[in-house]
Amino acid sequence: DARVTQTPRHKVTEMGQEVTMRCQPILGHNTVFWYRQTMMQGLELLAYFRNRAPLDDSGMPKDRFSAEMPDATLATLKIQPSEPRDSAVYFCASGLGQGAGADTQYFGPGTRLTVL
Amino acid sequence: DAKTTQPTSMDCAEGRAANLPCNHSTISGNEYVYWYRQIHSQGPQYIIHGLKNNETNEMASLIITEDRKSSTLILPHATLRDTAVYYCIVRVSGTASKLTFGTGTRLQVTL
Numbered sequence: 001d002a003r004v005t006q007t008p009r010h011k012v013t014e015m016g017q018e019v020t021m022r023c024q025p026i027l028g029h030n031t032v033f034w035y036r037q038t039m040m041q042g043l044e045l046l047a048y049f050r051n052r053a054p055l056d057d058s059g060m061p062k063d064r065f066s067a068e069m070p071d072a073t074l075a076t077l078k079i080q081p082s083e084p085r086d087s088a089v090y091f092c093a094s095g096l097g098q099g100a101g102a103d104t105q106y107f108g109p110g111t112r113l114t115v116l
Numbered sequence: 117d118a119k120t121t122q123p124t125s126m127d128c129a130e131g132r133a134a135n136l137p138c139n140h141s142t143i144s145g146n147e148y149v150y151w152y153r154q155i156h157s158q159g160p161q162y163i164i165h166g167l168k169n170n171e172t173n174e175m176a177s178l179i180i181t182e183d184r185k186s187s188t189l190i191l192p193h194a195t196l197r198d199t200a201v202y203y204c205i206v207r208v209s210g211t212a213s214k215l216t217f218g219t220g221t222r223l224q225v226t227l
Binding site for chain 1: 158216219
């Protein structure tokens, strides 16, 4: 069945290194979300796109984070330079933009990032 | 989006019904009640949503009070695989937009 896929599933890196996380949304979904989950903050939205255009990235630290959708089948979240406080699980979710079922978001398995 | 209040944790015996409450006293007329759950080490999973009528699907039932200020998610026959954190979210429906997750209810299903 159709699923959101994320790579890598786990990433350990050192402070200052660049990290790129990738997400493949469900085919036909035109809305893609990036969430971050930590023990302290819980699940929080970083950014989301519709039809590849950013709609809201207010939850994302602008100085080091960037999110893009090079095409409809790929979304990326990049951190440069990474810091220990970025250690978290990053989830990608996708959904339909409008119509029946528009509000259901389908989440990927997440990327567990550890920054040493 | 309206604020929701859920108990921090609940226990349920396997095979019994799990009833998870949610208070949303400031809900607006155009806001829906959504439920998602997150099983350990997995991404959140949509369960069900409703506006004012009771809803049922293959996973659960959603009971919304007449004044819409509270609701209950019912898992009719809980299994060990239903152990998860359950999130009640209130938001306007129509177009896909962000979900605001609270702390949820940690449901532990036991033998």
